[in-house]
Amino acid sequence: MSSRVMIDSPGDEEVQYLTSRDVTSKNRSRASSSAxxxxxxxxxxxxxxxxxxxxxxxxxxxxxxxxxxxxxxxxxxxxxxxxxxxxxxxxxxxxxxxxxxxxxxxxxxxxxxxxxxxxxxxxxxxxxxxxxxxxxxxxxxxxxxxxxxxxxxxxxxxxxxxxxxxxxxxxxxxxxxxxxxxxxxxxxxxxxxxxxxxxxxxxxxxxxxxxxxxxxxxxxxxxxxxxxxxxxxxxxxxxxxxxxxxxxxxxxxxxxxxxxxxxxxVSDEGLCNQWRGGRIKGGSWPYSESSIIDLESKPCSVKTARPAGSRRIGQKYTLFDSFCGAGGVSRGAQSSGFKVQYAVDKWADV
The missing domain is CATH 2.30.30.490 (Bromo adjacent homology (BAH) domain)
Incomplete structure (x- = not known):
């Protein structure tokens, strides 16, 4: 038995667990239906x-x-x-x-x-x-x-x-x-x-x-x-x-x-871009300027790509570690220069 929750609501700030419901009145008439x-x-x-x-x-x-x-x-x-x-x-x-x-x-x-x-x-x-x-x-x-x-x-x-x-x-x-x-x-x-x-x-x-x-x-x-x-x-x-x-x-x-x-x-790329707020070359933490990559535009050629050494001081890619467990992936990413923003796991002791 599984309980799956699929929520993709950029405007909503909290996750809604669909298996939690309010009890309504028991005195309800039922329609003639297939189910x-x-x-x-x-x-x-x-x-x-x-x-x-x-x-x-x-x-x-x-x-x-x-x-x-x-x-x-x-x-x-x-x-x-x-x-x-x-x-x-x-x-x-x-x-x-x-x-x-x-x-x-x-x-x-x-x-x-x-x-x-x-x-x-x-x-x-x-x-x-x-x-x-x-x-x-x-x-x-x-x-x-x-x-x-x-x-x-x-x-x-x-x-x-x-x-x-x-x-x-x-x-x-x-x-x-x-x-x-x-x-x-x-x-x-x-x-x-x-x-x-x-x-x-x-x-x-x-x-x-x-x-x-x-x-x-x-x-x-x-x-x-x-x-x-x-x-x-x-x-x-x-x-x-x-x-x-x-x-x-x-x-x-x-x-x-x-x-x-x-x-x-709306294209899937456009929805993703709207939800993420765009993508910033070289990582978005703590870079705050508005040089956003448009996901719907054609990819840049190799000649116009930004050199690897042009990343600004303190600029990092952010990481969300889902099902993090003991945190091995988060620790490895942190050691590699990523900014670990979130790490979640169902296990209460983590």
Whole structure:
């Protein structure tokens, strides 16, 4: 059993441990979905050691697999007795929705999380003519139990990914949304840029409102939504039970190939350069001038490279020693002229 935390948030000053969560109300309704998260009591006393560790780590959440297609690996596809539709017209409002659209929903909950939006992946109709909307859920960042900063119109993709016994990962589970829960269509921007770039808080609408709260409410109701993060919950179906606990939670940024358009995409080199604040030739400690290397520019030729002897007095490369143990690497780097800035290890006695 592993617990992996992937955080790449240059603007956040502290690490967020995803396996630490607040307890929310137990009286929550559950949506009809391919995989429904709910809270139940643990009355299985004969679980193995590994299962007991999962209970301790995720003691407040259980995945209740309510559909046979989860086990067969066909979740997220057209099921027997259904046929695919390209679009759907909502009878009450007359609004038309197509695959790929982002819809706002209400009264839909998935375990600990209230689902605010769903990106339509499948529109299916059964033999009775009833339409079903199936897609990927999104949650406002302020409702992610403290995993992300609370920003106006910033949302996060919520993924439930099943692993087979051999470690193979299946596509993310799609949830079913009743058509009565649809509020309307919304505009989404997928970007890997760092906040506040491309953010939308209602200030640029040009509309005059009474106060800041009314302006934010107007933006949340009608403004474009920005997704920079994906929150994935991994689980493995237990053979002895149809209910299983999550094994791993991962919070990661949207990748460049998932971005909506070129104007919202930032190269990996550009993100690295922005996060590091640039690179200084010869080492950045304690050198403070602004001769920064642009990672997106072409590398300098050998003829234009700075001579090795031009390093300024006291200028050193900095070192971050992760999993440092007794500190052998740090000591060797220090002896070689590096400035050891940080050294971390899980062992409390180090």
């Amino acid at each position: 429904t998260l709910g809270r139940t009591t643990d009355d299985e006393h004969n679980e193995e050691e590994e299962a007991e560790e999962l209970v301790e780590l995720f003691e407040h959440e259980i995945i209740d697999l309510t559909e046979d297609e989860i086990e067969s690996g066909t979740h997220g596809s057209i099921r027997p007795g259904e046929f695919s539709l390209e679009r759907f017209r909502e009878p009450r409002s007359g609004a038309q929705f197509s695959r790929g659209d982002l819809i706002q929903v209400e009264n839909v909950e998935l375990g600990s999380y209230t689902i605010d939006f769903v990106q339509i992946k499948i529109i299916a109709s059964d033999r009775q003519g009833d339409c079903k909307i199936r897609g990927i859920p999104f949650v406002r960042t302020r409702k992610l139990l403290g995993k992300l900063p609370k920003k106006c119109n910033e949302i996060c993709m919520l993924l439930h990914i099943q692993r087979r016994d051999n470690g193979q990962e299946l596509p993310a589970v799609l949830i079913d949304i009743p058509t009565t829960s649809i509020v309307g269509k919304r505009e989404i921007v997928m970007t890997n840029a760092i906040y506040p770039e491309h953010c939308y808080n209602g200030e640029n609408t040009g509309l005059r409102v009474q106060n800041e709260q009314a302006q934010q409410r107007l933006a949340e109701d009608y403004g474009k939504l920005v997704c920079r993060w994906k929150f994935a919950i991994y689980f493995t179906v237990q053979r002895q039970s149809r209910a299983t606990r999550p094994e791993e939670e991962v919070l990661e940024r949207v990748q460049a190939d998932e971005v909506s358009g070129s104007r919202y995409c």
